[in-house]
Amino acid sequence: MNRIPVADAHVDVLMKLLNPDIRFHSDHPELAANYASLQQGGVATQVFALFVEPKWDPATQLYAVLREIDAFYEQIASLASIRAIRTREDLRMARQQQQLAALLSLEGAGCLRGSVEVLRILHHLGVRGVGLTWNDANELADGCGELRGGGLTRAGRDVLREMQHLSMWIDLAHLHDAGVRDVLRLTDGPVMASHANARAVHAHRRNLTDDTIREIIRRQGWIGLTFEARFVAEGQVRIDDVFRHLDHILELGGQHHVGFGSDFDGTSNDIVGLTASRDYAPFAQQVLDRYGRELGSAVLFGNFEAFLQRQLPP
Ligand SMILES: [Zn+2]
Numbered sequence: 533m534n535r536i537p538v539a540d541a542h543v544d545v546l547m548k549l550l551n552p553d554i555r556f557h558s559d560h561p562e563l564a565a566n567y568a569s570l571q572q573g574g575v576a577t578q579v580f581a582l583f584v585e586p587k588w589d590p591a592t593q594l595y596a597v598l599r600e601i602d603a604f605y606e607q608i609a610s611l612a613s614i615r616a617i618r619t620r621e622d623l624r625m626a627r628q629q630q631q632l633a634a635l636l637s638l639e640g641a642g643c644l645r646g647s648v649e650v651l652r653i654l655h656h657l658g659v660r661g662v663g664l665t666w667n668d669a670n671e672l673a674d675g676c677g678e679l680r681g682g683g684l685t686r687a688g689r690d691v692l693r694e695m696q697h698l699s700m701w702i703d704l705a706h707l708h709d710a711g712v713r714d715v716l717r718l719t720d721g722p723v724m725a726s727h728a729n730a731r732a733v734h735a736h737r738r739n740l741t742d743d744t745i746r747e748i749i750r751r752q753g754w755i756g757l758t759f760e761a762r763f764v765a766e767g768q769v770r771i772d773d774v775f776r777h778l779d780h781i782l783e784l785g786g787q788h789h790v791g792f793g794s795d796f797d798g799t800s801n802d803i804v805g806l807t808a809s810r811d812y813a814p815f816a817q818q819v820l821d822r823y824g825r826e827l828g829s830a831v832l833f834g835n836f837e838a839f840l841q842r843q844l845p846p
Contacts, residue, residue: 535574535825536816536829538793539564539836540809541638541756542705542727544798547583549603556607561570562798564808565656567611573812576632578662578838579726580604581639586666593643595651601636601657609634616758620844624736624836635840637703637726640666646687648694655698660844661726662695663703664688664711666737671713673711676737683714692718701843704728704744705758705793712744724752727758727793729777738763754783755841756793760783761801769803778823778831784798787827791836 534556543554543565554560557567580650603801609616615626617633626633636659644650650664650828664670664684667677672731674680684692688711704725705714715723731739734828740748740755748755757777761769764777781790796809806815820828 535572535813536820537576537833538574538816539577539756540575540794540796540812541579541724541791541836542581542639542758542793542798543578543796544583544639546580546603547601548635548797549607556603556612565794566809567608569809570632571613572810574816575812575832576695576811577635578632579609579637579793581637581687581798582638582659583666583842586640586642586668590643590645594612594645597638597643597654601654601659604634604636604658607670608743612650616658617840617844618660620788620841620846623840623844635660637661637663637701639663639703640670640706641672641691642666642670644672644691646671646685646691648690651691651694653699655700658739660725661701661703662691663706664691664715664728666706667707672844673714674708675706676708681708681710681764683708683710684718688714688721689718696721699843699845700750701839702739702825704748706738708739709775716744716747720751722839724754724756724839726756727760727795728755729757729763730780733780734763734765734775736763740783745784745786747818749784749786750840752839753789754836755786755790756836757781758793758795759803759806760795760799761803764803769801771803771805771815774803774806775822780822782827788835789832789837791831793834
């Protein structure tokens with residue numbers, strides 16, 4: 533198999549693996565980002581998000597997060613063709629052995645209950661990126677769906693400071709604009725958005741303003757365009773609609789700072805022809821045809837690889 537390499541910064545397959553009847557290695561119809569699909573799509577880097585129901589009480593959330601981490605190591609990173617990545621050295625080894633580089637991120641940090649101790653434990657377990665919220669509010673900040681529209685709480689600031697200390701990446705996806713402003717005010721290093729699009733192209737609260745996009749670019753951060761159809765366009769959404777978002781970010785100067793975070797296994801509305809990781813194979817060819825080999829391969833893979841090189845510990 534000689535696929536065009538792809539990096540994807542966000543799938544939610546771990547959540548589905550909480551069901552003991554669904555295994556990563558099986559071709560269960562429920563799974564969009566299982567082993568065979570990732571291989572067929574040419575995915576060379578995959579960030580696996582730890583997402584749990586934010587309505588659960590924090591102890592239940594944390595228990596589920598720990599079970600998802602177990603699924604990551606037992607079912608995914610245990611495979612010979614996959615390597616769990618915690619450091620730049622791990623990444624170097626994965627490339628040398630032509631393994632899929634697999635990383636863990638936390639999508640919504642309600643399970644922390646504001647505790648930097650729990651954050652540090654998750655870091656010990658290999659978690660390398662954190663989004664402070666999902667759409668709701670939690671102890672750290674308000675999500676983009678919270679009407680109150682608050683920024684970071686005191687606990688949120690403490691967690692943010694510890695994340696910088698641990699060199700964990702800060703994921704702005706799902707955070708309310710007020711929280712995005714706070715993060716940008718309280719930090720000066722790279723930030724990223726693992727799965728979000730451009731609000732100037734499609735006005736949705738989950739998408740990024742031009743000011744935020746420019747700031748992510750200026751800081752050498754990274755933006756992963758996402759395939760949840762509601763964040764891409766109205767009506768029946770096609771791959772060309774995704775390219776409108778990519779074109780816009782390129783116009784803002786993002787040629788080294790943009791890529792993809794599909795949200796496979798987390799989407800509720802699909803794009804025609806882009807519903808599972810295996811669809812990356814034809815999609816990647818379309819990207820190369822449209823943007824040329826140099827820019828196309830940077831967007832598909834190289835930009836996120838460079839971001840990981842900047843962000844991961846040695
Ligand atoms: Zn999400």
